[in-house]
Amino acid sequence: MSAPTEVTVESPADFHVHLRQGELSEVVTPQVRKGGFDLAYVMPNLRPPITKTEQAIAYRERLKAIDSSVDYLMTLYLSPDLTPEEVRKAKEAGIAGVKSYPRGVTTNSDGGIESYEIYYPVFEEMQKCDLVLNLHGEVPSDAASNTCVLNAENAFLPHLKKLHDTFPKLRIVLEHATTRAAVDMVKSLGDTVACTITAHHLAMTVDDWAGQSWNYCKPVAKYPSDRQALQEVVRQGHPKFFLGSDSAPHPASTKSVATPSQPCAAGVYTSPILLPFVAHTLESFGALDRLQGFVSDHGRAFYRRPAGANARRIVLRRVQGIRVEDTWPLGGDRVVPFWAGKEIGWEIGDVSLLKR
Numbered sequence: 020m021s022a023p024t025e026v027t028v029e030s031p032a033d034f035h036v037h038l039r040q041g042e043l044s045e046v047v048t049p050q051v052r053k054g055g056f057d058l059a060y061v062m063p064n065l066r067p068p069i070t071k072t073e074q075a076i077a078y079r080e081r082l083k084a085i086d087s088s089v090d091y092l093m094t095l096y097l098s099p100d101l102t103p104e105e106v107r108k109a110k111e112a113g114i115a116g117v118k119s120y121p122r123g124v125t126t127n128s129d130g131g132i133e134s135y136e137i138y139y140p141v142f143e144e145m146q147k148c149d150l151v152l153n154l155h156g157e158v159p160s161d162a163a164s165n166t167c168v169l170n171a172e173n174a175f176l177p178h179l180k181k182l183h184d185t186f187p188k189l190r191i192v193l194e195h196a197t198t199r200a201a202v203d204m205v206k207s208l209g210d211t212v213a214c215t216i217t218a219h220h221l222a223m224t225v226d227d228w229a230g231q232s233w234n235y236c237k238p239v240a241k242y243p244s245d246r247q248a249l250q251e252v253v254r255q256g257h258p259k260f261f262l263g264s265d266s267a268p269h270p271a272s273t274k275s276v277a278t279p280s281q282p283c284a285a286g287v288y289t290s291p292i293l294l295p296f297v298a299h300t301l302e303s304f305g306a307l308d309r310l311q312g313f314v315s316d317h318g319r320a321f322y323r324r325p326a327g328a329n330a331r332r333i334v335l336r337r338v339q340g341i342r343v344e345d346t347w348p349l350g351g352d353r354v355v356p357f358w359a360g361k362e363i364g365w366e367i368g369d370v371s372l373l374k375r
């Protein structure tokens with residue numbers, strides 16, 4: 020059978036995206052739609068973090084004012100501000116989930132958590148109210164226990180299992196999984212546990228970010244065998260695994276290392292190229308027929324978010340190879356997307372509103 024020249028996708032949803040604040044937010048928020056997506060599940064790691072319902076509502080209004088053609092699902096940053104009462108309030112206000120960052124593992128995680136047990140009353144209430152728990156699944160690096168960025172995700176997995184065993188009805192998403200062990204763990208747990216996979220982790224391994232600061236993100240891409248496990252589970256069309264891009268823009272000056280004492284910012288920026296890039300990547304490992312499930316159906320089913328008023332039908336067209344070149348001015352700086360300078364074999368063609 021010859022390769023398709025067009026692929027149609029309905030109501031793509033990005034279940035993990037950083038839309039930032041201030042001028043950076045003005046620049047990157049419209050790129051969600053440009054990258055083909057109807058829904059953005061918005062991360063709360065702003066400065067200060069979004070820890071309260073009112074902040075999340077105000078943030079959603081700011082995002083809507085920038086681009087009202089996307090559905091924004093809001094999250095709260097797990098911190099001592101989150102009481103069981105605040106959980107109930109968040110649920111009533113339509114907040115979708117709570118994001119947990121272990122302390123110090125990634126961008127704006129200084130206020131992250133050190134122990135899960137103290138949050139058990141909060142998780143209990145989240146389980147009752149059916150608010151989703153989103154886990155950044157890494158433990159902090161620690162030389163004494165031989166923990167570093169390469170094994171930090173695997174060392175986190177027992178925490179995931181324990182949380183699920185303790186709160187079996189709490190819906191939990193292990194975010195941006197990068198390892199075979201994580202895939203196996205999520206598969207082994209009950210239906211209330213799902214997992215996002217980014218586009219860039221389907222494409223990269225350690226060799227792509229070691230010495231290439233633009234490809235550096237947390238968790239870091241791991242071994243070829245780990246990437247293979249991510250690709251296999253997407254190729255299987257496994258319903259527990261779906262796209263969360265973790266599109267994480269940073270000013271260019273913070274991505275390219277300035278001095279030996281200044282580490283580069285963690286995060287790669289995929290929103291502007293997201294749907295064509297996911298199609299390109301899935302095709303590279305024989306999973307193009309899984310595109311609809313991976314970018315829309317599985318995540319929408321887990322979150323119980325059927326396509327809404329903003330839902331669109333998107334026709335992707337095969338092209339000879341389009342070089343990713345766009346960069347966006349940001350004050351005296353700029354924002355540069357992942358894959359810049361490389362080619363993608365798909366572009367967004369016709370876009371129409373889904374008539375329901």
Ligand SMILES: NC(=O)N[C@@H](CC(=O)O)C(=O)O
Pocket residue numbers: 037064125126127155235236237238265267268285286287
């Ligand atoms: N993924 C990243 O490397 N960075 C994210 C934070 C996160 O999700 O870890 C960011 O906000 O820049």
